[in-house]
Amino acid sequence: MKKVLVTGGAGYIGSCVVEKLLERGHHPVVFDTFFWGYSPVEAYRSRATFYEGDVRNSRDIVHALQGCDAVIHLAGLVGAPACDNNPLAHFTTNVESTNTLINCMTDPEVGLVRDFVYCSSCSIYGNVAGIYDQVDEDTPFMPLSSYADGKIKAERIIFDKAKAIPHFTPTVLRLTTIFGWSPRPRLDLVTNLFAHKALNEGRITIFGNGLQYRSLIHVWDVADALVHALDTPRYLRDRQVFHVGEEENNVTLRWLAEKVKEYVPGTEVEYSSEVSTDRRDYQINCQKIKNALNWRASYSAEAGLKEMVEKLREGNINPDAPEWRNNGHNYQ
Numbered sequence: 001m002k003k004v005l006v007t008g009g010a011g012y013i014g015s016c017v018v019e020k021l022l023e024r025g026h027h028p029v030v031f032d033t034f035f036w037g038y039s040p041v042e043a044y045r046s047r048a049t050f051y052e053g054d055v056r057n058s059r060d061i062v063h064a065l066q067g068c069d070a071v072i073h074l075a076g077l078v079g080a081p082a083c084d085n086n087p088l089a090h091f092t093t094n095v096e097s098t099n100t101l102i103n104c105m106t107d108p109e110v111g112l113v114r115d116f117v118y119c120s121s122c123s124i125y126g127n128v129a130g131i132y133d134q135v136d137e138d139t140p141f142m143p144l145s146s147y148a149d150g151k152i153k154a155e156r157i158i159f160d161k162a163k164a165i166p167h168f169t170p171t172v173l174r175l176t177t178i179f180g181w182s183p184r185p186r187l188d189l190v191t192n193l194f195a196h197k198a199l200n201e202g203r204i205t206i207f208g209n210g211l212q213y214r215s216l217i218h219v220w221d222v223a224d225a226l227v228h229a230l231d232t233p234r235y236l237r238d239r240q241v242f243h244v245g246e247e248e249n250n251v252t253l254r255w256l257a258e259k260v261k262e263y264v265p266g267t268e269v270e271y272s273s274e275v276s277t278d279r280r281d282y283q284i285n286c287q288k289i290k291n292a293l294n295w296r297a298s299y300s301a302e303a304g305l306k307e308m309v310e311k312l313r314e315g316n317i318n319p320d321a322p323e324w325r326n327n328g329h330n331y332q
């Protein structure tokens, strides 16, 4: 059993990670500001440790780290709009806190914690249409947003520290775009958003011709990959970068919208000539994680979409409430 600090443990991915850790016999320490409340992880309260804190605060971090064997770092402002609207919080949380966290993990006075799994994003590849058919972990970065730029900076901090500190053994997982239902659903991610728009407005708007590719992965697959990475022998993952995705889930927005129409009949798909602020276009190669860590995704994009439509139809959440979207949150 490992005691694992999960920063951002009450979020969309984090709440699934907590359950996966428990399933595999580990003890999660849920470390979060709880911006979205406690309810996503309330069910785990008796089996996990909860710590309300800020990843930018070394005092909070050193206390929460006591007795931990590993860290899964998820806390942050997620997505380009949230980062653009809150540039100072973006820098301090998404970039600088990586430094603080690793300094606390690796200081011998505080207690060494070697294993660190960081959630980066394939957004760092930007738009590679016409340049690369698929991107692998060595493809050059072309960030198109402050969010993606912050992920690159955080990765650099991690690998610079790993060069300087031999006993620090990080793993970076670059996630494709997530979809699917979680204890803290998010409706600002493309698949989930399309399902919501189809059900509530009967219409999906796509900026451009819809032939831009997105690479998709279910949130429970992501949680599984994060815990799987931690459970893998260290020599296989030490200082490695892995994409978390599935090639079959490399789909165009047009494909996704057409699929939504199958599950929500009557949905209109509108193509707008307005230029989207999100110009990402890439297909992700995910062979490395399959070969080196023997990990595969289990959900198809279609299965996740169907599940999302069903969950939204059940009506357990008010889809118009602000807490299901990160874009409008005022981060300090």
Ligand SMILES: NC(=O)c1ccc[n+]([C@@H]2O[C@H](COP(=O)([O-])OP(=O)(O)OC[C@H]3O[C@@H](n4cnc5c(N)ncnc54)[C@H](O)[C@@H]3O)[C@@H](O)[C@H]2O)c1
Residues within 6 Å of the ligand: 007, 008, 009, 010, 011, 012, 013, 014, 031, 032, 033, 034, 035, 036, 053, 054, 055, 056, 073, 074, 075, 076, 077, 078, 079, 093, 119, 120, 121, 122, 174, 175, 176, 177, 178, 179, 184, 186, 189, 326
């Ligand atoms: N969702 C995606 O498609 C996606 C894709 C690639 C990478 N990621 C990365 O995965 C991680 C988690 O994303 P998510 O989708 O679960 O987002 P989320 O917003 O649901 O979760 C983030 C959590 O971090 C917490 N948090 C924010 N600032 C904090 C701080 N200063 N101190 C402590 N906690 C803080 C929030 O309260 C929230 O619970 C992020 O690092 C994100 O960049 C997400």
